[in-house]
Amino acid sequence: MIDRRKLVIETLRKHGELNITKLSRLTGIHFSVLEKIVVELVEQGVVEEKRYGRLRIVKLRSS
Numbered sequence: 300m301i302d303r304r305k306l307v308i309e310t311l312r313k314h315g316e317l318n319i320t321k322l323s324r325l326t327g328i329h330f331s332v333l334e335k336i337v338v339e340l341v342e343q344g345v346v347e348e349k350r351y352g353r354l355r356i357v358k359l360r361s362s
Contacts, residue, residue, distance in 0.1 A: 303328055307336055308359065311346065316358040 303326070310325050311317065319337065323330045337357055340346040349356045 303332070303336055304340060307333070307340065308345065311357065311359045316356050319355045319357060322357060 306326050306328070307322065310322060314325065317325070319330065319333060322328075322337075323333045326333065328336070337346065337348060341348055344360060346357050347360050349358075
């Protein structure tokens with residue numbers, strides 16, 4: 300089974316900042332599942348999320 304968190308991280312590494320919808324399309328992970336993964340990764344300090352109204356941008360955290 301593919302580790303979805305690793306897939307999200309690798310996709311962000313390859314594409315940089317992405318909105319949640321685009322990230323969902325690129326990874327093939329259902330939007331609601333991806334939201335939970337992003338929350339986990341934010342809590343772990345791996346990614347950061349910015350909100351501009353309804354738009355949610357996700358990117359890898361700078362080291």
